[in-house]
Amino acid sequence: MTDTPPPLTPILLRAEHISCWRGERPVFAGIDFALGSGAALLLAGANGSGKSSLLRLLAGLLPAEAGAFYWNDAPVAADPEAHRARLAFIGHRDAVKPGMSVAENIEGWATLYRAPPEAGMTALAGFDLDRLADLPARYLSAGQRRRLALSRLLLVERPLWLLDEPQAGLDAAATARLADAIAQHRAGGGIAIVASHGGLDLPASQRLDLDIAHRAALEAARSGDLR
Amino acid sequence: MSVFLALFGREIRLVLRQPGEALLALLFFVLGGAIFPIALGPDPVLLATVAPGILWAMALFAALLSLDRLFQSDFDDGTLEQLALIDLPLAATCLAKALAHWATHGLPLLVVAPVLALSFGLPGAGIAALVAGLALGGPLLSLIGAVGAALALGARRSTAILPLLVLPLYIPALVFGGAAVDSALAGLAVAPHLMLLGALALAALALAPWAAAAALRLALD
Numbered sequence: 001m002t003d004t005p006p007p008l009t010p011i012l013l014r015a016e017h018i019s020c021w022r023g024e025r026p027v028f029a030g031i032d033f034a035l036g037s038g039a040a041l042l043l044a045g046a047n048g049s050g051k052s053s054l055l056r057l058l059a060g061l062l063p064a065e066a067g068a069f070y071w072n073d074a075p076v077a078a079d080p081e082a083h084r085a086r087l088a089f090i091g092h093r094d095a096v097k098p099g100m101s102v103a104e105n106i107e108g109w110a111t112l113y114r115a116p117p118e119a120g121m122t123a124l125a126g127f128d129l130d131r132l133a134d135l136p137a138r139y140l141s142a143g144q145r146r147r148l149a150l151s152r153l154l155l156v157e158r159p160l161w162l163l164d165e166p167q168a169g170l171d172a173a174a175t176a177r178l179a180d181a182i183a184q185h186r187a188g189g190g191i192a193i194v195a196s197h198g199g200l201d202l203p204a205s206q207r208l209d210l211d212i213a214h215r216a217a218l219e220a221a222r223s224g225d226l227r
Numbered sequence: 228m229s230v231f232l233a234l235f236g237r238e239i240r241l242v243l244r245q246p247g248e249a250l251l252a253l254l255f256f257v258l259g260g261a262i263f264p265i266a267l268g269p270d271p272v273l274l275a276t277v278a279p280g281i282l283w284a285m286a287l288f289a290a291l292l293s294l295d296r297l298f299q300s301d302f303d304d305g306t307l308e309q310l311a312l313i314d315l316p317l318a319a320t321c322l323a324k325a326l327a328h329w330a331t332h333g334l335p336l337l338v339v340a341p342v343l344a345l346s347f348g349l350p351g352a353g354i355a356a357l358v359a360g361l362a363l364g365g366p367l368l369s370l371i372g373a374v375g376a377a378l379a380l381g382a383r384r385s386t387a388i389l390p391l392l393v394l395p396l397y398i399p400a401l402v403f404g405g406a407a408v409d410s411a412l413a414g415l416a417v418a419p420h421l422m423l424l425g426a427l428a429l430a431a432l433a434l435a436p437w438a439a440a441a442a443l444r445l446a447l448d
Contacts, residue, residue, distance in 0.1 A: 059308075059312060060312075061308055061311060061312075061447050061448075062448055063448075081314070084312050084313070084314065085314055087312070089308070089309070089312055091305050091308055091309075092305075093303075093304055093305025093308075094304065094305055095304055095305040095306040095308075095309045096304065097241060097304070097306070099241060099244040099245050100240075100241070100244060104240075108233075108237050109309075111229075111230070111233040111237075112230055112233055112234060112237075112310075112313045112315075113313065113314075114229070114230065114314065149305075152309075
C-alpha cells in the first residue's frame with residue numbers, strides 16, 4: 001500500500017457498512033474501508049458530511065447506527081478497553097488547561113497515559129514547544145495550543161491515530177512537523193485517519209469521500225431503507 | 228490506581244491554581260449563614276432552633292454553587308472526551324472528580340462551620356454533631372452533585388437546571404444532618420442520624436459514579 005518498510009506487527013482495521021445518525025438526522029451510510037499497517041485514510045467532504053462523526057465512531061465516543069469495525073478481524077465493540085488503549089484521538093477542541101503551564105499540561109497527560117515523566121518534554125520538542133514549556137497555557141496562540149494538543153500524540157505509541165482537522169491554525173513549519181510526525185507514525189506501522197480540508201501532505205493515502213456516503217444516507221432515509 | 232490518583236491530584240491542582248471559585252462557595256456559606264442571626268435578632272432560643280436547618284441548607288447551596296463547573300469546563304475544552312479515552316473506566320473518572328470536589332469544596336466547610344455555628348450560639352455538643360454530619364454528608368453532596376452536573380451537561384441553561392435536579396436528592400442529607408444537630412441540642416442520641424447519613428454516603432459512593440458516567444456518555448454523544 002505504501003513504500004514504507006515492512007511493519008513489525010501487521011495490523012488491519014476494517015470498517016463494514018458503517019452508518020451514523022445524529023438524532024433524527026442521517027449523517028452517512030454504507031461506509032466500508034480496510035487499512036493495513038502504514039496506511040493513511042483522508043476523510044474528505046463538505047461541512048456536516050460526517051467527518052468528525054466518523055472519527056468519533058472510530059474512537060468509540062459515538063455508537064454506530066449500523067455496521068462494525070474490526071481490528072485484526074476481532075470486532076472492536078467486543079473489547080472497548082483494548083480499543084481505547086490502541087488509539088490516539090485529536091478532536092477539534094484542544095483539551096488544554098489555561099491555568100497550567102505548557103509543561104504541566106503535557107506532563108499531566110503523560111501520567112494519565114502512564115508514559116514516563118520525561119516523555120512530556122520530548123513530546124513538546126516534537127512540535128517545537130519546549131522553549132515555551134514554562135509559559136502558562138492561557139498565553140498560547142490558537143496555533144500553539146493546537147501544537148500542544150498534537151504533542152499528546154508523541155507521548156505514547158498508539159497504532160491508530162484519529163485526527164480531526166489536525167492542521168487547523170498551524171503555520172507552514174508546524175504543518176510540516178505534523179506531516180513528518182504522521183509519516184514517522186506510518187513508517188513504524190501505524191495507521192492514520194485524518195479529516196482535512198487540504199493543506200496537509202499525506203503521500204500515498206486512501207481517500208474517503210463522505211459526501212457520497214452522506215447522499216446515500218439521505219436517499220436511504222427518504223426511501224425508508226434505514227429505520 | 229495510579230491513573231486514578233493522578234487524575235485526583237490533577238483535579239485538586241486545577242482548583243488550587245484558580246482558587247477563586249472554591250473560595251467563592253466558601254464565602255457564600257459563611258456570609259449567607261451569618262445573615263440569619265442578624266436578620267432574626269439575638270434571641271438565643273430561636274437561633275438554636277433554626278440553626279441546624281439553616282446551616283445545612285447553606286451547605287447544600289454552597290455545594291450547588293460550585294457544582295456546575297465540575298464537568299462543564301472539561302466538556303467545553305475537550306478534556307472530557309480525552310478523559311473518556313484514557314485507561315480508566317469513566318465511572319472511576321467521575322469518582323475521582325467527585326472526591327476532588329469534596330476535598331476542595333466540602334472539607335473547607337468543616338473548618339468554617341464551627342465558627343458559623345458560634346454565631347448562632349450553638350453549644351459544643353451541637354457544633355460537634357454539625358461537623359460530624361458535614362464530614363459524612365460532604366462526600367454525599369459531592370457524589371450526588373456529580374450525577375446532577377453530568378446530567379445537566381447537555382442541557383442549555385444547565386446552571387438553572389442543576390438545582391432542580393440535585394436539590395430533591397439532597398433532602399435526605401438535609402433531614403438526617405439537621406436531625407443530628409437537633410438531637411444533640413435536645414440531649415438525645417446523635418449516632419443513629421449519623422449512621423444513616425454514613426449509610427447514604429456509602430450508597431452514593433457505590434452508585435453515583437456509575438450514574439454520572441452513564442450521563443457523561445450521553446453528553447459526549
